[in-house]
Amino acid sequence: MATLDAAASTPLVEVKALHKEYGSVCALQKLELNVNAGEFLTLLGPSGCGKTTLLRCIAGLETSTAGRILIDGRDVTRIPPERRPLNMVFQRYALFPHLNVFDNVAFGLRLKKVAKEERRGRVHKALELVHLPGYERRMPHQLSGGQAQRVALARALVNEPKVLLLDEPLAALDRKIRQFMQDELRDIHRRSGTTFIYVTHDQDEAMAMSDRIVLMRDGRIEQMAAPGEMYHHPSSQFAAGFIGDANVVTGRVDAGGHIAWQGVVVGTQPGASTGEERAVLLRPEALRVCADDPLSPAVAGEIVGSTYFGFYWLHHIRVGDDVLDVRDFRRWSDGPPTGACWINIDVDRAVVMADQPPTDRQEH
Amino acid sequence: MRRPGGLLAWGLIAFLYLPVITLVVFAFQESPRLGLPFDGPSLRWFEAIWNDAGFRRALWASVRIATASCSVALVVATLAALGLRRYRLRYGSALSVAAVVPIALPGLLVGLALLTYFSSVGMRPSLTTVVIAHTIYVTPYVLMVVTSGLEQLDPSIEEAARDLGASPWQAFWRSTFPLLWPAILGAAVLAFALSFDEFLITLFVIGGDSTLPVFIWSRMRRTIDPSVNAVATGLLTIVITGAVTALSLALMARRRTGVSYADDADSTATAVPLAPAQPGEPVRVAAGVLGSENG
Numbered sequence: 001m002a003t004l005d006a007a008a009s010t011p012l013v014e015v016k017a018l019h020k021e022y023g024s025v026c027a028l029q030k031l032e033l034n035v036n037a038g039e040f041l042t043l044l045g046p047s048g049c050g051k052t053t054l055l056r057c058i059a060g061l062e063t064s065t066a067g068r069i070l071i072d073g074r075d076v077t078r079i080p081p082e083r084r085p086l087n088m089v090f091q092r093y094a095l096f097p098h099l100n101v102f103d104n105v106a107f108g109l110r111l112k113k114v115a116k117e118e119r120r121g122r123v124h125k126a127l128e129l130v131h132l133p134g135y136e137r138r139m140p141h142q143l144s145g146g147q148a149q150r151v152a153l154a155r156a157l158v159n160e161p162k163v164l165l166l167d168e169p170l171a172a173l174d175r176k177i178r179q180f181m182q183d184e185l186r187d188i189h190r191r192s193g194t195t196f197i198y199v200t201h202d203q204d205e206a207m208a209m210s211d212r213i214v215l216m217r218d219g220r221i222e223q224m225a226a227p228g229e230m231y232h233h234p235s236s237q238f239a240a241g242f243i244g245d246a247n248v249v250t251g252r253v254d255a256g257g258h259i260a261w262q263g264v265v266v267g268t269q270p271g272a273s274t275g276e277e278r279a280v281l282l283r284p285e286a287l288r289v290c291a292d293d294p295l296s297p298a299v300a301g302e303i304v305g306s307t308y309f310g311f312y313w314l315h316h317i318r319v320g321d322d323v324l325d326v327r328d329f330r331r332w333s334d335g336p337p338t339g340a341c342w343i344n345i346d347v348d349r350a351v352v353m354a355d356q357p358p359t360d361r362q363e364h
Numbered sequence: 365m366r367r368p369g370g371l372l373a374w375g376l377i378a379f380l381y382l383p384v385i386t387l388v389v390f391a392f393q394e395s396p397r398l399g400l401p402f403d404g405p406s407l408r409w410f411e412a413i414w415n416d417a418g419f420r421r422a423l424w425a426s427v428r429i430a431t432a433s434c435s436v437a438l439v440v441a442t443l444a445a446l447g448l449r450r451y452r453l454r455y456g457s458a459l460s461v462a463a464v465v466p467i468a469l470p471g472l473l474v475g476l477a478l479l480t481y482f483s484s485v486g487m488r489p490s491l492t493t494v495v496i497a498h499t500i501y502v503t504p505y506v507l508m509v510v511t512s513g514l515e516q517l518d519p520s521i522e523e524a525a526r527d528l529g530a531s532p533w534q535a536f537w538r539s540t541f542p543l544l545w546p547a548i549l550g551a552a553v554l555a556f557a558l559s560f561d562e563f564l565i566t567l568f569v570i571g572g573d574s575t576l577p578v579f580i581w582s583r584m585r586r587t588i589d590p591s592v593n594a595v596a597t598g599l600l601t602i603v604i605t606g607a608v609t610a611l612s613l614a615l616m617a618r619r620r621t622g623v624s625y626a627d628d629a630d631s632t633a634t635a636v637p638l639a640p641a642q643p644g645e646p647v648r649v650a651a652g653v654l655g656s657e658n659g
Contacts, residue, residue, distance in 0.1 A: 061523055081526045082535075094524040098542040107538075108528035159528065 010073060012037040012195050013058065013163055018067035020053055020219075027053040029219040030067065035163070035197060040189050042198045042206040045216035046242070051199045052167060054216070058197065059165050060084050071162060082111075087156035088165040092172055093148040095140040101127070101151050102136035108159040126158035127151075129188060146177040150184070157192060166198045170205065182208055203243045207231070215239055236355045240281045247282045247324040250357040259352060262320055264297040264345055267352040279357035286349035287326045289315055294342035301343050306336040317343060388600065391593035398588055409594040419595065422579035425491060429575060430559040433498035437555050440499075441506035442548060446536070449514055460511075464504045474501070475568030482569065489571035497569045498559040505558060506551040513547020553610035557603045 011034035020028040027050045035041050043051035056062040058069055060081030068077045076084050087108070095104050105126055109119045127133050130150035140148060149169055156164055166185075170178045186209055189196050200206055206213050207227045215222040215230065215238075223235040234240035237248050251261035253276045259267045266280045289303075301319040306328075308314075313328040313336050326343060328336070390398055392405035413419045447453075448460055466474070478497050479489070487493055517540065525539035526532070541548075563577040570578060580595050 059527060061526070080531075081523075082529045082531055086527075088524070088527045090520045090524060092518065092520060094518060094520040096521060096524075096539055096542075107525070111529040111534065155524075155528070 009037065011035055012072060013197070014068075014070040015054070015058070016068045016070070018054070018057060018069065019065050020050075020057060020062065021065045027219055028057070028064070028067075031219070031221060033214065033221065033224075035195060037195055038193055039211040040186070040196045040198065040209060042200060042210040042213050043216060044200060044203060044206040044213050044242070045222075046201060048218075049216040050219040051201075051216050055088075055165050055167055055197060055199050058163075059086055059088050061088075085162040086165055087159050087161040087163075088167065089149070089152050089156050089169045091168045093140075093145075093152045095143075095148055095151060095155070097140050099140075100136065101132070101138045101140070101143075104140065104151060105155045105158050107155060112159075122158050123154075126154040129157060129192065130154045131184070144177075145173045146181055149173065149181060153185075153188065157188070157194065161194065163195045163197060166196060168199055168201070171200075171202075178205075185209060207243065213243075215242060233351060234281065234353070237279060237281075237353055237358065240351070240353065245284050245325055247284070247287070247322070248279050248353065248358065249282060249322050249324075250277050251280050252277055262299045264299055264347070266345065266347055266350045269352060277357050279353040279355065281351040281353055282324065282345065283349065283351075284325060284327045286346045287324065288344040288346075289317065289326050289328055289337075290342050290344055291337065292342065294344045297347060298342045298344045300340065302340050303336075303338050306338075308336075315341075317341065319343065384600070387593055388597050390590055391597040393590040393593070396589040398590060398593070409590045410598075413591050413594050413598075416591075418574070419579060422574040422576045423598075425573055426560050426576040429491060429495050429498055430556045432495045433502055433559045434552055434555040436495075436499045437503040437506045438548065438552055441503050441551070442510050444507055445510040445514055446540075449511070449519075463507050466500070467504050471564035475565040478565065479568045489569050491570070491573055493569040493571075494566055494575065497565050498562060501562060501565060502555040502558050506555050509551035509554060510544070510547055513544050513550075517543055550610050553606050557606055560599070560603060 013033075013035035015031055015033040018028050018031040018033075020026070029050075031050075031054065033054075043054060045051050053062060057064050060076070060079065064077070068075055070076065071085060096107065099107070102123055105123045106119055109122060114122070123136070124133070127135060130153050132147060132150055132154065135143075135147070135151070140151070143151065152169070169185075170181050173181060182205060185196075198206075198209065210227055212224065212226055213230050214224045217238055223230060223239045225233075230239065230243055234243065234246075237246070240246040240248060249261050249266075251259035251266055253269055253272045253274055254260055255274050257268055257270045257272060258265045259269055259272075259278050259280060261280060266282070267278070269276075269278055272278065290298075299319050301317040301324070303315050304318050304323065305316040306313050307316075311329070313330075313332065315326050315328055315336065317324050317326055324343065389402065391409060392407070393402060394404040394406040394408070444463060448456055453459065475497070478493070478500075482489065482493050521539050521543070522535050525535035530538060560575075561577060562575075563581065566575055566578060567581075574582065576595070576599055580592060580599070583595070584592050
């Protein structure tokens with residue numbers, strides 16, 4: 001298990017004031033980031049947030065406009081990719097089509113002029129690590145997507161890099177294989193002890209695999225935290241909405257420092273002035289829909305639509321000016337309920353947001 | 365019942381190839397008369413030109429010139445193609461267009477311009493000036509073919525090679541070139557054939573020597589006999605053979621599964637078990653990148 005205490009040891013990778021511009025577009029805005037040895041760090045965010053650019057700058061495949069990158073205390077900013085102690089796994093595997101699996105995996109070792117015997121041993125070990133022993137003679141076009149990605153992993157890990165960079169490696173795989181590969185990757189991370197920096201736009205993937213998530217937006221870091229922390233205490237509405245489902249409502253502070261919404265006290269904000277507005281996050285698990293006789297605290301609402309997800313219904317319920325998404329795990333043989341209903345709120349699970357409430361009401 | 369379209373197609377082919385076929389047929393004419401009736405076949409004219417020292421000199425000159433200009437054009441155009449693709453140059457697209465536009469220039473213009481230029485720098489017309497002219501003439505074509513070959517390659521393959529420790533030079537030779545060589549070869553053969561065939565510009569910048577097309581032309585001005593046909597047939601054969609060879613090589617390259625660089629000891633003699641599908645891996649991804657698994 002990776003230690004998250006950054007103060008105890010120097011971080012393995014340090015990104016200092018990294019700035020990257022493409023003409024008029026700013027892809028990275030003076031980014032600061034530390035990666036600890038042995039951890040599984042995920043760069044998460046929507047397309048265009050800069051996560052892939054950041055990864056490629058660390059790899060040396062892009063040069064930054066300004067800033068520095070240090071690995072193990074050594075400044076590698078001006079060092080080309082072939083001399084950095086890192087290896088990368090690409091989204092579309094990038095296996096050499098003219099070489100078989102063995103030669104693909106041995107590519108880096110051959111460049112380093114590793115002796116034949118040692119080379120063979122290390123390739124075999126790497127293929128065993130990814131559960132593909134005996135595949136040495138296969139050609140890349142004879143592999144399935146999952147197998148090709150594992151060969152790419154073996155090819156990177158066989159060089160024993162200090163950091164392994166992964167650029168959305170599972171994006172091209174279908175769902176079943178993706179889930180299998182997620183388990184594989186976590187297992188390989190644990191067994192190899194290598195530091196992983198992983199890029200994805202899939203928040204489920206990030207939550208499932210990471211020790212720490214770095215949420216990015218428009219070239220900046222929005223929030224950096226362990227998955228649980230990020231889910232239960234998102235620092236902004238963007239973070240709240242990106243990870244998990246979110247309902248954000250606007251409550252008003254009353255005389256006692258309590259934040260009230262639709263007559264229900266949903267949180268406290270000591271020190272706030274009366275009448276101020278605060279954004280409050282209500283995740284679906286904090287809400288329960290019932291027909292009548294709700295347990296207090298509850299608000300009244302009207303179901304304006306429902307979506308079926310197999311093992312639950314997602315109801316869209318209008319309460320005042322807001323529309324909330326609430327999950328309903330009951331089975332409805334004659335179709336979902338409609339019309340007036342009550343929403344029971346688990347106030348302990350409501351989270352008061354630090355940033356300003358939305359000026360326009362969010363429609364879901 | 366043949367569709368009228370088929371008849372039209374055959375008619376068009378006949379129209380296009382009849383002159384060439386006629387040319388080749390009359391190369392085997394027995395008498396010195398270039399007209400019907402056809403008496404022969406005879407190889408006397410082939411024998412005649414082969415024994416002609418002027419022909420042999422012209423042939424050898426064409427070969428040397430084509431080889432030289434093809435080689436220079438290959439290096440220059442391949443570097444240009446790689447550079448234009450890899451780096452986001454400020455005027456990159458303008459450069460790409462500018463490099464290819466010379467194709468549209470009339471040969472007369474190019475020939476005249478080069479002749480003027482050479483005389484202004486004090487270079488006498490010779491085979492060297494022809495090589496320079498042919499290199500200029502041929503480079504845009506090579507650039508186009510190599511660029512189109514490069515565009516079919518996944519750029520992350522070269523990045524992967526760099527990431528694994530290859531210098532830019534090593535990355536090119538070990539990851540790009542093994543995939544690009546059909547395009548390079550095709551471009552080389554095209555360049556060779558273009559140079560071999562080139563007549564108009566050559567006429568301007570050549571001195572007392574002859575290339576094969578120039579030889580044919582000057583020969584024709586003196587005598588009209590089947591020896592000209594024989595030379596032309598020879599030229600045609602060379603060019604067609606080259607083109608067909610290059611094409612088949614390129615097709616072969618596309619179909620082959622790849623060259624293994626593993627030395628024998630590494631390809632351990634243990635029979636490779638076709639490993640059963642891993643648990644949780646029921647289906648293959650439908651990405652176009654990977655083909656289907658053969659049994």
